[in-house]
Amino acid sequence: MIRIQKLVKRYDNRTVLHGLDLHVHDGEVYALLGPNGAGKSTTIGCLLGFVQADDGVIQLAGSGLPPAQAAVEHAAYIAENVALYERLTGVENVEFFMRLLGRTPRRAEIEALLERAGLPEHAWHRMAQGYSKGMRQKVGIVMALAKGARVLVLDEPTSGLDPEASVAFGELVRTLADDGAAVLMATHDLFRAQELADRCGMLVGGQLAGEWKLGDLNAGELERNYLDILARRV
Numbered sequence: 001m002i003r004i005q006k007l008v009k010r011y012d013n014r015t016v017l018h019g020l021d022l023h024v025h026d027g028e029v030y031a032l033l034g035p036n037g038a039g040k041s042t043t044i045g046c047l048l049g050f051v052q053a054d055d056g057v058i059q060l061a062g063s064g065l066p067p068a069q070a071a072v073e074h075a076a077y078i079a080e081n082v083a084l085y086e087r088l089t090g091v092e093n094v095e096f097f098m099r100l101l102g103r104t105p106r107r108a109e110i111e112a113l114l115e116r117a118g119l120p121e122h123a124w125h126r127m128a129q130g131y132s133k134g135m136r137q138k139v140g141i142v143m144a145l146a147k148g149a150r151v152l153v154l155d156e157p158t159s160g161l162d163p164e165a166s167v168a169f170g171e172l173v174r175t176l177a178d179d180g181a182a183v184l185m186a187t188h189d190l191f192r193a194q195e196l197a198d199r200c201g202m203l204v205g206g207q208l209a210g211e212w213k214l215g216d217l218n219a220g221e222l223e224r225n226y227l228d229i230l231a232r233r234v
């Protein structure tokens with residue numbers, strides 16, 4: 001689970017998160033929507049300990065540790081562009097990551113994870129420098145699987161992916177949630193959010209301006225709600 005309570009963040013005396021409350025349950029995919037500058041990346045930064053919050057409480061996977069430590073322990077993060085060691089192969093990247101976790105994986109174990117994530121076999125032993133964005137996202141998912149992450153945080157994961165890669169990525173994220181992970185995904189992609197998420201919230205000016213269960217809405221209704229909220233704020 002992810003629990004954010006009364007989160008406040010200021011940059012140079014400008015408040016960008018105004019007491020944000022957000023809860024993502026285990027097994028749930030939550031899409032965090034909102035216009036540019038609404039505070040989505042700042043929320044993620046605070047959650048993972050990259051950004052120091054000014055006030056509020058953040059809990060990951062029920063841990064009482066500070067966010068940065070709880071994230072190292074329990075979370076996986078997939079940024080818009082997954083950074084890999086470019087001169088290592090896919091298999092070597094995963095092996096290196098697992099060694100950092102204190103594990104000594106067998107080749108077959110790594111290959112099974114890459115297969116589960118749908119990375120084409122011809123890429124397993126090729127240097128990551130030739131990987132497409134979709135392939136990098138798959139290696140990111142492998143790392144989350146290898147870690148057994150209970151919290152998965154995604155920032156704009158499908159931007160720039162073609163529709164097929166985007167659907168495949170969504171299915172992988174869904175399997176992690178079905179295995180019990182709490183998934184928070186910041187996105188501008190309303191269509192993918194509607195397809196993939198269980199709930200979504202709309203962040204405007206550092207506050208949740210709306211929250212919906214997506215089973216109750218189709219993609220058109222979600223877009224209308226989004227635009228209505230923005231129109232009322234103008």
Ligand SMILES: Nc1ncnc2c1ncn2[C@@H]1O[C@H](COP(=O)(O)OP(=O)(O)OP(=O)(O)O)[C@@H](O)[C@H]1O
Nearest residue numbers: 011012016034035036037038039040041042043186
């Ligand atoms: N390091 C920083 N220093 C000062 N201001 C910042 C910093 N990072 C973000 N901001 C400001 O905080 C506000 C929220 O930014 P943030 O990147 O969290 O929004 P976002 O919802 O992720 O936007 P986008 O959809 O464009 O990625 C913006 O006004 C931004 O300019």
